[in-house]
Amino acid sequence: MLTRENTVNLVLALLLLVAPLAANALGQPFYVTLATRIAILALAALGLNLALGLGGLVSFGHAAFFGIGGYAAGILSSHALSYEPMMFGLSGTVQMPIIWIVAAIAAGLVALAIGAISLRTSGVYFIMITLAFAQMVYYFAISWPAYGGEDGLSILVRNQFPGLNTMKPLSFFLVCYVVLLASIGLFALIRASRFGAALQAARQNETRVATVGIHPYRIRLTGFVISAMVTALAGALYADLNRFVSPSMLSWHMSGELIVLIILGGTGRLFGPLAGAALYVAFEFALGGLTERWQFFLGLILLGVVLFARGGLLGLLAGKAKHG
């Protein structure tokens, strides 16, 4: 069905593909990297959008999962390159698919623990407790000298994907692009499923949900864990993009940035995170070239969005959300 929103989504998806292809053809790899950054940030925000947009869970601690994904990539590849076994004598790997699985599982387990406690609260307490847990992970990473501590950990050679030379910017972009589209598809499937309907219903009214026999806590915990796993996948890709992972990926600025991306793009919208990430990176690039204080202007724009265009960029382009 080609509704206005679907058209906008299609255009966004195609733009993100065509722009780096064109830049590559014109010999401008810098723009390919910029597009890769958009795709990865969009993926991270897409993960958060599951919890925030569908479940109404304002997690201010998703940087923890983003960073765990990043450290999974960094730690696995450093062990593989140094041939030093890790815990339990397991060896590292430079294969992206394995790294992704490890990243998602590690973040999922941490999210299960964090969510099991945080989801007993709601509203501002939930925001604060997720922030507190993320800060614990942050300080843990800073004080862990084995993997660089405060200085972070370099990934000497970008991890590999079977059949591709990931050192080529365009190849790595395509990997990220396909992962993003697949995750958007997963989001759409979840939103249309019984679980997705229950997650959204729990956001709208907890009592009513209970009277139809749904346990809001369990539904939310599942949503929170899936959300964290997607964000961790983005973290692993982000580490590979920069070939570097540091505690800054875990900092609360990162959590805030992910929320900003969602608000800019449109909360709960399928392509909201992508629209938000594109806008954010474009601002960062355009305004950042003009002034060092570009975040001041981003703040003004965010203020404008919250006050005058609450549906975000997608709300402006595609009309009010069907799901709100």
Add this chain to the structure above:
Amino acid sequence: MLLDVQDITTYYGASQALFGVEFRIDEGEVVALMGRNGMGKSTTIKSICNLMPPKTGRILFGGNATERLAPYKVARLGVGLVPEGRRCFPNLSVHENLVAAARPGSWTLDKVNALFPRLEERHAQMSKSLSGGEQQMLAIGRALMTNPRLLILDEATEGLAPVIRQDIWRAIRQLKAEGLSILVVDKTLSELLPVADRCVILENGRSVWQGSSGDVSADIQDRYLGV
């Protein structure tokens, strides 16, 4: 016996709303819960669903005591509530409202759509954009999707156009014919009494009269239900 409400008292904070309500519902029975406004009908229903747990007394549903169960567990035992004021999930579509509630059993999407064909016509529409009557059908359909053993209808026809009321009453009669147990609160006695097997009348938070619906005389109506 399906539901056994044993002398419950329920409080809103410090103020007492129920002072001793007791009644029973058997399998396949339709029971009308009656009384003037503010006499405790809705509080009784919230107590049964454990949304407002009784302070004393107990409630057995299918032999299980509900006092320690969270509301969602009471619902899973088979209590299907259609709350007062046709409360759907406003930002979900008709289809999503129904699917979110689904539990295994004989009631499926097809069966609900057959009962309320309007819901099928509007399956993709946001429930907040439905008319009042359609929202009520959706609220009933959603409760049926949980495959309840007892359906509770709290003022299901209140504030609806006469034609729509007829649709709802027709559906209630059909559900009764299928053998579903129903607890119903409604002000339209001319429709309520023919469909109910028994009536329970509340006054000031107490169950003061019980009997078959044929025995609700004009005198009783005057005494307990008249304005």
